[in-house]
Amino acid sequence: AVSTLALFRVSLYLRRLAELEQEGVEKTSSRELGERFSISAASVRKDLGFFGAFGRAGIGYEVHGLRESLMGILGLERTWKVAIVGAGRLGRALAKHKGLAESKFEISALLDKFPDKTLGEGELKLEILHIDVLPEVAHERDIEIGIIAVPGPDAQDAANSIVAAGLKAILNFAPARIKVPPGVFVHNVDFTIYLENLAYFVNRVYHQ
Amino acid sequence: AVSTLALFRVSLYLRRLAELEQEGVEKTSSRELGERFSISAASVRKDLGFFGAFGRAGIGYEVHGLRESLMGILGLERTWKVAIVGAGRLGRALAKHKGLAESKFEISALLDKFPDKTLGEGELKLEILHIDVLPEVAHERDIEIGIIAVPGPDAQDAANSIVAAGLKAILNFAPARIKVPPGVFVHNVDFTIYLENLAYFVNRVYHQ
Ligand SMILES: NC(=O)c1ccc[n+]([C@@H]2O[C@H](COP(=O)([O-])OP(=O)(O)OC[C@H]3O[C@@H](n4cnc5c(N)ncnc54)[C@H](O)[C@@H]3O)[C@@H](O)[C@H]2O)c1
Ligand SMILES: NC(=O)c1ccc[n+]([C@@H]2O[C@H](COP(=O)([O-])OP(=O)(O)OC[C@H]3O[C@@H](n4cnc5c(N)ncnc54)[C@H](O)[C@@H]3O)[C@@H](O)[C@H]2O)c1
Structure with a gap:
């Protein structure tokens, strides 16, 4: 493997x-x-x-x-379309992240279960859609990857919405393990691993 | 090494x-x-x-x-104090991230160059401080690691503030390379690597 x-x-x-x-x-x-x-x-x-x-x-x-x-x-000769589920602080930061512009990944939809409350951000070019329209939007826009940016307790719900819409991969930022059927790939993002990396070097150089 | x-x-x-x-x-x-x-x-x-x-x-x-x-x-028997520079969408999402609670890293300060504009978040327990007080706050609270959550063009400024305050490690979320003096450790966070990982598996299973 x-x-x-x-x-x-x-x-x-x-x-x-x-x-x-x-x-x-x-x-x-x-x-x-x-x-x-x-x-x-x-x-x-x-x-x-x-x-x-x-x-x-x-x-x-x-x-x-x-x-x-x-x-x-790696399958990177073409652009991959991505949907962000959860249009809160992190979801909006991910949608506007300039680092994506040079990559082969394009944010094609931003969805939330309460789309009205978050529409205040004038500078966001993406409309915030209701999570229930993910199946149609994913089909229309050829979206294959979902990003989870919801609180931990809502992560499984969000994963279920993504799987039901036919997406085959999930990048999960929520601090909770999600269950998905075989054939759906998941990667859990945990930035504390990088903090541990930095702590090792600081500890070795300044605290020994 | x-x-x-x-x-x-x-x-x-x-x-x-x-x-x-x-x-x-x-x-x-x-x-x-x-x-x-x-x-x-x-x-x-x-x-x-x-x-x-x-x-x-x-x-x-x-x-x-x-x-x-x-x-x-790894130097993880004790808690490491962390300052977040940039209290925008990402900075606030990092400050409230529940995944940190189980780790050895504690967000001890949240700073911004325009602290007034972002104070609207009632539920944030951390006060948003002006970036200029980082040296005093870092000394008082024993802060050793800085997180950069500012736009790309401001990343080097933020790095300079962190180094000047005596912090020895930086986790950089901005999409820009930063220069630091020897003895300061940097890790650049790039979540597109995980998206590439997922694309590889989806490509192999569904597009071959
Ligand atoms: N792994 C990391 O690097 C990292 C960093 C920062 C934050 N986080 C995590 O990201 C998540 C989001 O943080 P935040 O600060 O943006 O929270 P937030 O409360 O600002 O936003 C969450 C949004 O998710 C929406 N939501 C909840 N359940 C939903 C569902 N089933 N379908 C669609 N939308 C739903 C809410 O309406 C809300 O708008 C948290 O779990 C946090 O712990 C992870
Ligand atoms: N690597 C990743 O995983 C990832 C994910 C999402 C966003 N990002 C990046 O995170 C950064 C922040 O994104 P955002 O959506 O939160 O932006 P934002 O505009 O909402 O917030 C940025 C904040 O930084 C402050 N700031 C700017 N220069 C500063 C300085 N020198 N000192 C202190 N504060 C300063 C601004 O006043 C603002 O409040 C961007 O560079 C974005 O590309 C990275």
């Missing part, structure tokens, strides 16, 4: 390749791709080989070609 | 150990610790060995003891 962690690493290599391409670099090595993340050259080669992207011994990888082929492997 | 990815894996093992402890399980194995994340038993043993946590051949690991020692290694 492909592991989530191996895919994360491929996403990291893709970001590095995008940077190299912007700098006009044409060739790179497994060492260069992994060094910023402390991933060994051997691990980089293993990851890329697993996905069928091979370099040429002694020459390394062609930046543009490798980037194209990894985009193809 | 300890790699960020190895630390992420240790954080994942810690979450698994917390679950096992809640279920009353007393012994576990490297296979059990890694299987949900598709990490091989050998990699788990290698990670834990690197940080000095060894199991006993044939018997495995003692759940409670291993959890305690990993908490110690």
Whole structure:
């Protein structure tokens, strides 16, 4: 089975390749791709080989070609449409997040169970729709991924709405585990893992 | 050098150990610790060995003891105080995020360059302070980590405020790279990596 962690690493290599391409670099090595993340050259080669992207011994990888082929492997040659369920503070912050503009993901709908109370935000270009219209909207706009931005106790309800509308993947920001039928993929976002990462380094350097 | 990815894996093992402890399980194995994340038993043993946590051949690991020692290694026996810079949509969503309650991280201050405009939120228990008081507040409340929740163009300003106040680590949610002096640790949050992960599985199962 492909592991989530191996895919994360491929996403990291893709970001590095995008940077190299912007700098006009044409060739790179497994060492260069992994060094910023402390991933060994051997691990980089293993990851890329697993996905069928091979370099040429002694020459390394062609930046543009490798980037194209990894985009193809991850299914990123096209734009993916995303619906955000929960138009509160987080949902609206996600909808306006400029970091999405450079990605292959487009927020195509923003929905809430109380759409009237949150319509105050003039600068939001997306209309806030009632959650009950998700099935029609998902079909019309080809939406395949749902983001959950509701409080923990409402997370399962939101997941049920997303699954019922036929979406096949969920990015869950709520602090609660959700149950979904087989064939629906879920990733739970937990930023405290990054805080633990920072705490380790601060502890080691300043508190030992 | 300890790699960020190895630390992420240790954080994942810690979450698994917390679950096992809640279920009353007393012994576990490297296979059990890694299987949900598709990490091989050998990699788990290698990670834990690197940080000095060894199991006993044939018997495995003692759940409670291993959890305690990993908490110690990551510096998580105590609470870390955190300041959020930027009290807009995302900053307020982070301040109220219930997922923090179970972690070792406590939001001790919420600051903004325009604190008056955002004070409308009655239910927020944290006062929104002006960013200029971060040095005094960080000293009084022992704050060591800063979170950046400002727009991209303001991210470097926010980073400068955090560094000037003496904080040693930054979790950056803004879609912009920030420069910090040596000895200050930064982690950039990019949730599009998780969307890429989901796209890979949906593409493989439904679009091949
Ligand atoms: N994982 C992270 O990184 C992270 C960070 C910040 C906040 N959060 C979490 O995000 C969630 C949202 O936080 P917030 O501050 O935006 O809350 P909020 O109260 O401002 O917004 C929640 C919205 O969800 C709507 N809602 C509730 N149930 C719904 C349903 N079944 N269908 C559609 N809409 C529904 C509500 O009407 C409300 O508008 C919380 O669970 C919080 O813990 C996660
Ligand atoms: N990485 C992620 O997962 C993620 C998700 C959602 C949003 N975002 C990002 O989070 C940021 C905040 O988004 P938002 O929707 O909350 O924006 P917002 O406009 O609602 O809030 C930003 C706040 O920052 C304050 N601010 C600006 N410069 C400041 C400074 N130097 N010091 C202190 N305060 C300052 C503003 O006064 C404002 O209140 C954006 O950069 C957005 O792209 C990231």
